[in-house]
Amino acid sequence: MSLSNLNDEEKNVLLQLSYFDLPGDLTGLTVKEIWEEAMRTPNNGGEARRIKLEEYFTSDTYKNSSLAEVRLQGYQNNNPTMGGESESGFVGYAWGDKTGSAAAVYRGSEDPTNWDHFKTDWVSNGSAGIGNEIQQQKEANHFYDEFVKGATGEKLIVGHSKGGNLASYVFVNNLADNPSGYVVNGAPLFWPSLTEEQQEALKSNKFDFIAYEGDFVHDLGFAPYVDKTVAINKDDYDDPFYPHYETSVDFANGSFKKYQKGSIFSPNDINTEVIKFAIVNAVNGVREAYKAALTIxxxxxxxxxxxxxxxxxxxxxVIDSCVALVRGLENVSVKAIIDLRNFFDSVRNHTRFLLNRRGGAASGGSFPVEPYLQVNLQRLAYYAERLQVIKRKTNSLNSRIDDLYFEAGLFGLDNVLKADMLTTFNGTINQNITYLNTVKNLLERTESILGTKARSIK
Structure with a gap:
């Protein structure tokens, strides 16, 4: 049994493990031993993965799997807090077996609410999406050269999410080495930048592109080479990213429990080719195009x-702010702005489509009925007015931040983005103000009706 015989579940296990930070040099340990060492660090890898891997490694499935004899032969973690060779955010695992086969597994984007991860992982996603070579791609290729390329057996490249983008990049740039690729919910490469040979390789049986039903990351680009669309294990979930996680599907005898061949989505549902057209063809200057692509x-x-x-x-x-920013760049055409608006319409329509398939979203127009309510209506009005004051201050701050986009150079952009993130959702203040005023008006009206009925009874 070897890496060349891995089934879908075993590859999924390697993907899950790629999200665990290792405490030191653990080269030579088995997959299970690596997991046991990683588990010693609290909260490492995320709760869902810890539960899934606990179930897997304590079952007979692992004992009889192709992973039982696989050992770690390389690990690199370039997150800012991990002391790696750079601070790009790249993380790679290299595995080997007794047959001489080797595999490179790449971690995807991490928690976007953590500024270090946002700056390293999420910021560069926009640049990679329009065909620019990013630092993580270079490091992923170097990692493959160091740990996999010289293997005497089969060579496998695996990745999830952004790690799928890295795996795809390494795969198409090492076709002469005859590797196999396996990607789950990957962020697609920019299709027009690929050669005909590379495009055909992605469509071949040497490369598997797996999409989970409801995932939108693989659809934020053009990927006409989806091999399987897998049904997720929940119909009702609160997290819109749930279908994207590698842990959101079930397996039976090593294969996906429920799937169908090919893609069930139109490649134009959410398609960043419109971004490429609107930005690269309409904006002069690398800095302007880079800034616009990140923002969009x-x-x-x-x-x-x-x-x-x-x-x-x-x-x-968010849409109006983004359009205003792009419109303010040099040499942006009217058609580019129209294309940008159409892109956001596509994003929203696709999201609503997924919502409707899962029973629709809550209307937000009703309030829970309680047996008894005691509310100080004057305080509700007071809170609404306080929020109005905060809203005015936030609007002023947002305007000043918008001006900074045009003053900050490329290397100061991340600080502006960080400030902008803190005030982007000031629109929720409007919702809170509306909610408070609506509650106040409803309660006053109900109180008046009940008072009238009480007097009529007397």
């Missing part, structure tokens, strides 16, 4: 989140 890509993720939560005002605010 991350705005799209925020719009998905806001739409999912029913926060339409917040989604509109």
């Amino acid at each position: 890509t991350n705005s799209a993720l925020m719009v998905i989140h806001a739409t999912w939560k029913g926060m339409q005002d917040a989604a509109n605010l």
